[in-house]
Amino acid sequence: MPDTKITYHPCQGWGCHDHCYVECHTKDGKLVRTQRAILPGESADKNFICMKGILSSRIPYAEDRILYPLKRIGERGEGKFEQISWDQALDEIATKLNEITKKYGSRSIITNQFWCGYPGDWGCLQNDLIFRFIFATDSSVIENPAVDTTLFGPSIDMGDLLTSERGPLRNANNMVIIWGGNPLGYTRPSTTTRELLDAQERGAKLVHVSNLFDVTSARCDQWVPVKSGTDAYFALAMAHVLIRDGLINTKYLLRETAAAYLVRDDNGKYMREADIIDGGRENAFVVMGESGDYAIVEQLTSDEASFTGVGVSTTEYLNDSGVRSSKDYGDVKPQIDFTGEVNGIACKTSYALLCEHVSTFTPEYQETVTGIPAQTCVDLAHAYVNATPATIFVYFGLRYLNSIPTSRSIFLLSYLTGNLGQANGGSVVNQGATYHSATIMNTSGVVFPPNYTPDKAHRIETIDLLDSFENPDVQQYKAWLNPMGNPLLNWPNKTLWRTIFDNLELFVEWEIRMTDTCRWADYVLPEVTTFERHEVLSGPADVIVWCEPAIEPVGEAKDATWIWHELTKRMGLPDAFDKTNEEYAQIKARSGNSCMTSPDGQPITFERLQEEKAIQLNLPAGRDWDPFADSIWPNATGRIEFYVENLAEMGQAMASPYPNIINDSPLRDQYPLHFYSGRHKYFMQGQFTNIAECRMLASTQFGVAINPAEAEKRDMVDGEIVEVFNQRGVMRVPLNLRNDIPVNMVHTWYSFDETYYPNTACPQELETPLNTRETLTPFNEAFRTKFVQDQEAQGIPQPMIGTGMQCGESFWDCLCDIRKVR
Amino acid sequence: MVKSILVDINRCTGCWTCSMACKTAHDLDTDEFWQYVRTIGGGERDEPGGEWPNLYMKWMPIWKLSCTKCGGDNTTDNKPYCVFNCPTGALTYGDLADEQSEISQRLNELKGRRYRVYEIPEWEDTRKSILYAEKGI
Numbered sequence: 001m002p003d004t005k006i007t008y009h010p011c012q013g014w015g016c017h018d019h020c021y022v023e024c025h026t027k028d029g030k031l032v033r034t035q036r037a038i039l040p041g042e043s044a045d046k047n048f049i050c051m052k053g054i055l056s057s058r059i060p061y062a063e064d065r066i067l068y069p070l071k072r073i074g075e076r077g078e079g080k081f082e083q084i085s086w087d088q089a090l091d092e093i094a095t096k097l098n099e100i101t102k103k104y105g106s107r108s109i110i111t112n113q114f115w116c117g118y119p120g121d122w123g124c125l126q127n128d129l130i131f132r133f134i135f136a137t138d139s140s141v142i143e144n145p146a147v148d149t150t151l152f153g154p155s156i157d158m159g160d161l162l163t164s165e166r167g168p169l170r171n172a173n174n175m176v177i178i179w180g181g182n183p184l185g186y187t188r189p190s191t192t193t194r195e196l197l198d199a200q201e202r203g204a205k206l207v208h209v210s211n212l213f214d215v216t217s218a219r220c221d222q223w224v225p226v227k228s229g230t231d232a233y234f235a236l237a238m239a240h241v242l243i244r245d246g247l248i249n250t251k252y253l254l255r256e257t258a259a260a261y262l263v264r265d266d267n268g269k270y271m272r273e274a275d276i277i278d279g280g281r282e283n284a285f286v287v288m289g290e291s292g293d294y295a296i297v298e299q300l301t302s303d304e305a306s307f308t309g310v311g312v313s314t315t316e317y318l319n320d321s322g323v324r325s326s327k328d329y330g331d332v333k334p335q336i337d338f339t340g341e342v343n344g345i346a347c348k349t350s351y352a353l354l355c356e357h358v359s360t361f362t363p364e365y366q367e368t369v370t371g372i373p374a375q376t377c378v379d380l381a382h383a384y385v386n387a388t389p390a391t392i393f394v395y396f397g398l399r400y401l402n403s404i405p406t407s408r409s410i411f412l413l414s415y416l417t418g419n420l421g422q423a424n425g426g427s428v429v430n431q432g433a434t435y436h437s438a439t440i441m442n443t444s445g446v447v448f449p450p451n452y453t454p455d456k457a458h459r460i461e462t463i464d465l466l467d468s469f470e471n472p473d474v475q476q477y478k479a480w481l482n483p484m485g486n487p488l489l490n491w492p493n494k495t496l497w498r499t500i501f502d503n504l505e506l507f508v509e510w511e512i513r514m515t516d517t518c519r520w521a522d523y524v525l526p527e528v529t530t531f532e533r534h535e536v537l538s539g540p541a542d543v544i545v546w547c548e549p550a551i552e553p554v555g556e557a558k559d560a561t562w563i564w565h566e567l568t569k570r571m572g573l574p575d576a577f578d579k580t581n582e583e584y585a586q587i588k589a590r591s592g593n594s595c596m597t598s599p600d601g602q603p604i605t606f607e608r609l610q611e612e613k614a615i616q617l618n619l620p621a622g623r624d625w626d627p628f629a630d631s632i633w634p635n636a637t638g639r640i641e642f643y644v645e646n647l648a649e650m651g652q653a654m655a656s657p658y659p660n661i662i663n664d665s666p667l668r669d670q671y672p673l674h675f676y677s678g679r680h681k682y683f684m685q686g687q688f689t690n691i692a693e694c695r696m697l698a699s700t701q702f703g704v705a706i707n708p709a710e711a712e713k714r715d716m717v718d719g720e721i722v723e724v725f726n727q728r729g730v731m732r733v734p735l736n737l738r739n740d741i742p743v744n745m746v747h748t749w750y751s752f753d754e755t756y757y758p759n760t761a762c763p764q765e766l767e768t769p770l771n772t773r774e775t776l777t778p779f780n781e782a783f784r785t786k787f788v789q790d791q792e793a794q795g796i797p798q799p800m801i802g803t804g805m806q807c808g809e810s811f812w813d814c815l816c817d818i819r820k821v822r
Numbered sequence: 823m824v825k826s827i828l829v830d831i832n833r834c835t836g837c838w839t840c841s842m843a844c845k846t847a848h849d850l851d852t853d854e855f856w857q858y859v860r861t862i863g864g865g866e867r868d869e870p871g872g873e874w875p876n877l878y879m880k881w882m883p884i885w886k887l888s889c890t891k892c893g894g895d896n897t898t899d900n901k902p903y904c905v906f907n908c909p910t911g912a913l914t915y916g917d918l919a920d921e922q923s924e925i926s927q928r929l930n931e932l933k934g935r936r937y938r939v940y941e942i943p944e945w946e947d948t949r950k951s952i953l954y955a956e957k958g959i
Contacts, residue, residue, distance in 0.1 A: 006897070023897070033846050035898065036907050048909035051842040058846075184835055190909040197833050197910050213870050215835050218863075218879040225875045681837070681868070692852040693842060700866055707874065740870040740877050 002027050007550040008037050008613050009530045010124070010537055011053045013684035015117035017431070018190045019540035020049045021614070022056055024531055024550040031057050031531055031551050039543050041599060041616035046541035048190040052684050055691050060529050060554050062690045064514045067555025070524040076502055079519035086556065086566070089523055094570030096506045100478045101137075101571075107458055108478045109139040110465070116147070117685050118484045119530035123537050125585055126560045128446040129577070130483060133564050134457040134799055136449040136576035140477065143461045143803040145491055145770040146780070150180065150398050151430045152805060153407025156783060157415075157642050159635025163627040165436065166192065168391050168426030170624045172199040175387035177207045177380070178216055179410050180231060181397025183431070185215020185681050191541075192431060196393075205387065207380065209234065210397060212747070213740045215681070224380065228674050228745065229400040229813065230370040232657040234377060235409035237366035240358040241381035242416045250336055252418025255327050256631055257640040259351035260287045260334035261297070262342060268648035270350075270637070276343040285637055286342060287334035288349070294342050295332040300638025327631075327639075350643035357654045385417050389425025396430055401777055401808030402658035409655040415640055421628035435539030436619050442591035446584050449576050457799040461806075462771035466496075469503045479506040483527075483560060488516040489686035489753055492767030492811065493728055510563060513690055516754045526557040533559040534585040536609075538593050538617070544604060545614045546589060595619055646786070652779050659777075661768060661813040671726045671815035673710070674745045677763040678812075683751035698749065702756065703734035705747045706818065711737055716820060724748070726816040729761035735818075746816055768810040775807040824951050825891055826918045827905060828925050829883055830932065831956035833912035836861060836868060836881030840904035840913065847903040848892070856888045857904055880959050883913070884942070885949035918951075929953065 005026040010019070011034075023037040034057040039047045069089035074080025100108055113130045115121045134141050155162050169176070169192070176199055178184075184193045197219070200206050208220040209231065217223040226234055242248055253259040262271040262285075273280030273296050283299040337355065339348045363374035384390050392414050394407050407429060414420040414427040421427075460477070468474050480501065488497055494516075501507050501520045509521035518524045532554065535547040553559075561584055565577035579587070589606045596604040597618045604615050619625060633640050647653050661667075662674045682698040683689055704724055706716075716722060718737040723730050724746055733748070741747050750763040768775060784806035791801040836859050844850070844857045863871040863879035870877040883904075891902060898906035905915040916925035933939060937955040942948045 025897070032849075035843065035847075035903065036909075049839065049907065050837050050909055051839045054839055054842040054846055054907060185837070193835055193837075193910055197835075201833075213874070213877040213879070215868075215879075217877070218870065219832075219835060223875075223877075693845065696852065697838060697867065701868070738869065739864065739873045742874050 003029065005550065007531075007548050008545055009547050009550065010119040010535065011049060012056045012059045012119055012530050013052045013117070013687050014119040014121055014530075015115070015687070016684050017121070018050075018192055019121075020053050020190050021047055021541065021545060022049055022053050024057070026550045029551060031060055033057055037614070039541055039614050039616070040612070043541045043543045043614075043616045046191055048194050050190045051682070052688050052694070053190070055688065055693060056531075058691050059512065060531055060551065062513055064690050065554060066511055066513060066518070066524055066526040067557065068526060069556065072522045076507070076520045076522075077498065079514070081524060086558070089525060090566045090570055093506070093508055093523055094567055097479055097567075098571055100505060104476050104478050106138045107140045108476055109137065109481065110460065110477050110479065111139065111141050111481045111483065112485055112487065113141045114144050114485045114487075116485060116490065117687055120535060120537050123441065123539055125446065125535055125581065125588065126483060128443045128588070129560050129564055129584070131447045131800060132449050132577065133568065135447070135452045136568060136573055137571065138456045140458050140460050141799050142465065143459055143771065145462070146775070146804045146807045146809045147770070147811070148396055148430055149403045149805055149809040150394055150396065150407040152783065152787070153394070153404045153409075154411040154427070154429055156404070156408055156644055156647075157411065157640050158633050159641075164428065164430040165625055165627050166195070166428050166431040167624040167626045168428050169195040169199065169393065169431070171424050172204050172391040173202050173424050175205045175207065175384065175390040176393055177209065177384065177391070178220065178393045178395060179209045179398075181210070181395030182214040182216045183393070183395050184219050186679065204391075205383075211742070211745075212676070212678070224372055224376060225742070227369070227371045227742075228676065229402065229660045229662050230657075231398060232402065232406040232409040232655070233361065233366040233369045234372055235406070235413060236358050236361040236655065236657070237363050237377045238381040238384070239409075239412050239416055240361045241363060241378050242385065242413065243355055243358060245382070247381065247385040248416045249418030253351065253415065254329070254334060254336060256418075256420070256633070257415055257642060258285070258637045259354075259642075260336050260338075260349050261637060261639075262286045262288060262294075262338070262347040263350050263353055263643060263645070265346040265348065268653065269645045271342065271345065271347055275345060283636070287329065287332065288338040288340070288342065290333040290335055295329065295334070297329065299636065300327065300633075350641070353643055354654055357656070384413065384419075388417060388419055389422040390417075390419050391425050392419070392427045393431070394427070394429045399809045399811040400660040400662065400813040401775060401810055402660045403809045404783065404805075405652065405656060405658040405779065409657075412642055412655050415642055421626055421631060423629070426626045426628060436542065436621065436625055438595040438620055439539040439542070439544075439593050439617055441536070441538045441588055441593050443588060445587040445591050454797060457797075459799045459801065459803060461803060463773060463776075465500065466772065469500070478504060480504050480508070482507070482509045482517060482521070483563075486511075486515045486517045486686045488520060489764060491770055492764050493769035494762055494764035495728060496769045496772070510560070512557070515686065519754075525563060526555055527563070528553045528557045528559045532557065534582040536585045536589040542617050542619055543614050544589075544593070544596075544609060544617055546609045593617070647779070647782060650778055650782065658779060660808070661810065662815055665815060667727065667815055671817045672744065673816050673818060674812075675724070675726065675766055675814040675816035676745055676747045676812050677750040677767060677814070678747065680749040680751045686751055686753060689751055689753055698751070701736070701749060702752060703736050703748070704731075704818070705736040705738040705741050706745070707741045707743045708737045708739065709743050710818070711735070714818065714820065716818075721821055722818055723821055724766065724816050724818050726766050726814070729765040731757065731763065731766055732760040732821060733757070746818055766814065766816055768814045770810055771804055771807045775810045777808045780808050781806045823917055823919065825893070825916060826925055826951040826953060827885065827891075827902070828914040828929055828953045828955060830912045830914075830928075831880055831882065831954055832937075832959060833910045834859075834881045834883060835910055837909065839907050839909055840883055843903040843907035844889075847894075855886065856890075857883060857885045859883050878959070880956075882954065885952050887947055887949055889949045891949070891951075929955070932957075
């Protein structure tokens with residue numbers, strides 16, 4: 001009888017954020033198959049996998065799997081290594097780290113903690129271990145790059161409320177406007193796809209607003225093609241139509257937003273009680289009643305110490321005297337559209353300001369910018385209201401410098417119509433970046449080493465890192481440990497990162513396969529795959545899962561805990577990592593989360609989890625939780641502020657179009673085409689490019705695609721080798737003529753690694769770099785400053801605060817031109 | 823008893839999960855396919871037809887004669903690996919002779935919603951008993 005085993009694991013390509021679990025079938029010690037894991041209870045219909053989940057089973061045995069510790073013998077980037085022993089690798093690395101620490105200080109050691117692409121993402125044990133290392137060694141961790149920043153748009157109006165639960169998608173019955181990105185196809189065609197298609201089959205009309213016709217456009221009932229980076233104009237024109245045609249939901253606006261709150265003409269601030277009454281309060285605001293008398297509205301404060309999104313009444317709040325007060329205005333009937341004076345101070349309601357603001361964004365005007373016919377704008381605005389409750393799904397596809405203002409503009413539509421948080425409607429941003437807060441695991445037993453103190457470790461910014469190579473007065477960074485991610489493929493601009501890595505005295509990578517980043521490392525350490533180690537994960541699909549190794553490590557691969565332990569032991573810190581990988585996973589599992597019961601009310605113990613492997617969590621707010629339905633807006637007024645007073649000085653108090661590179665850069669004259677480097681659906685970022693089947697399916701689309709009209713202008717024909725170029729480089733690749741690519745765009749897939757581009761640049765070399773002075777924007781900087789302050793106020797250690805959003809996202813915000821080969 | 827597969831073209835996104843599930847379950851070589859996905863559009867895989875912005879695209883899973891209608895195993899509820907792993911719910915498997923079967927009920931449901939139902943002509947040499955249903959695309 002063959003020795004067979006079934007285990008459960010996060011898909012190796014987890015970084016797509018659909019967060020699927022795969023069921024592994026092992027026979028005689030070899031992983032033979034991965035398939036959809038059937039999760040218990042109601043979670044069963046929340047877990048589907050795509051072809052990459054299926055092909056995960058090939059990952060441990062891929063040809064480019066790193067099997068032994070490697071030491072560089074050629075130049076950085078050459079990819080020439082010799083096999084060495086673990087002892088030699090760890091001894092040499094630890095010795096060098098100690099030398100660097102002695103000479104430059106411990107903070108000159110940087111660890112990259114950016115999780116994207118690592119199985120389990122921020123919820124995985126490896127993420128916790130990285131923090132344990134930096135706290136134990138008082139070293140540095142690099143900021144997260146500005147990615148997926150659409151997430152932050154609505155949070156500006158909502159007081160830093162950050163959430164991206166996809167609960168509303170499961171109950172949408174009437175309409176879903178999918179805005180930006182390709183959630184039905186893309187790299188993650190699984191659970192999200194299923195939920196959207198289910199909605200469509202229930203009768204929901206799917207509308208896709210995007211700059212490219214893709215799988216989502218093909219499957220939707222209506223495609224609204226928009227010129228890249230101009231989406232905010234379309235959203236604001238829809239807002240214009242809603243107001244112009246009397247389609248707003250006044251009741252919702254009064255209850256949930258600060259629409260009726262008065263704003264002073266002279267300083268752009270909300271009028272406080274203190275402005276009009278001696279001794280008045282700063283946290284009480286002024287509205288104008290229909291009677292013509294003003295009234296004072298106290299700040300609404302959640303009865304939770306901090307936002308949790310769980311179990312909070314939707315209608316009751318504490319006023320500042322500790323007495324419950326409801327969201328209505330008592331006997332006062334506030335005017336939503338008031339302009340006048342209060343005690344001699346000229347003012348308007350924030351709604352009146354909004355009406356003025358959007359008055360110029362007519363459907364006809366937006367057509368000149370977005371290319372969307374004015375009538376389409378009018379029709380969609382009406383259809384969105386008529387379909388109430390209707391859903392807006394802002395996806396990841398607004399990767400331009402203006403992504404935050406744009407997603408904020410789109411969310412404005414859900415405030416004006418009251419669709420936000422409404423059952424069978426609602427709004428979703430990104431999807432899957434966060435989970436029900438009750439499922440977040442207590443990781444303190446893993447994250448904090450015995451010697452932890454709050455002053456340990458530091459998160460550094462990329463800009464400071466760059467400056468350190470130019471300016472001896474700033475912290476000098478000399479060693480880079482890269483246990484997660486593949487920055488040389490996934491982070492633009494490749495040339496920039498090569499420069500950084502070349503300046504380092506030590507660069508260590510641990511990986512499962514030879515990547516672009518590995519080729520630049522001094523040491524490459526073989527790490528186990530998700531199928532060769534223990535893990536515990538909680539959140540996705542509302543389950544907690546205990547993952548046991550399906551197979552023994554291939555070659556000499558080791559788990560991260562072992563690597564960290566052996567390294568810190570040699571650095572003179574023998575107690576920093578005193579447990580095995582399995583033991584740390586157990587500590588985490590035993591610490592659990594705040595909802596460690598199953599739906600039948602039975603507690604989830606570690607022993608039970610070990611036995612059952614996957615257990616559905618009993619979520620306090622239900623399985624289809626919509627965080628926006630909780631109506632907790634943790635900002636100054638306690639209501640949604642579509643008018644943010646602190647952004648008034650920079651002209652961004654309300655959602656507005658904001659410059660980006662492709663439409664507003666002076667370089668547009670020189671490089672007139674949009675360089676759009678998308679993610680291939682048969683890969684997951686840079687992963688799965690080593691799987692033959694994925695390469696086979698993707699290979700016909702290698703190169704660049706342009707509209708035949710652009711080719712005709714340049715006398716190019718299908719199939720010829722062309723040069724795509726900008727100020728950062730020249731990429732020489734085959735040309736594909738495609739009628740589905742809009743004019744003014746050069747489209748390419750960025751997932752192929754550098755071996756596909758011999759003697760020429762990769763797409764990453766042309767892309768606009770993330771998190772440099774080139775992409776700093778005043779708007780993002782203002783937002784980031786407040787975000788970080790708020791995170792610090794919650795007691796989150798500085799190294800664990802996600803930063804990076806002082807720069808605009810720029811993956812797709814890039815210009816180029818194309819020419820025949822010279 | 824001949825088991826059938828019903829393909830809801832309106833739910834197929836051309837993701838190839840069915841094809842890869844078949845390949846890994848049956849340990850097929852890289853270039854061997856018992857089942858694959860055809861794009862109906864501009865000619866190339868995943869290329870829309872038409873001219874921007876009037877574009878269209880749909881996908882059609884094809885079962886070759888080499889398909890064994892395997893029936894999976896007890897971990898797939900005895901559904902073929904392609905059907906069990908389809909993430910979009912585009913595939914239904916079962917006995918059309920049994921009116922209570924999942925496939926019969928799904929077929930009747932789609933017909934009731936005025937879906938067009940068709941099969942690939944016999945001379946194309948594909949697996950028999952594969953029904954395709956689609957509406958409005």
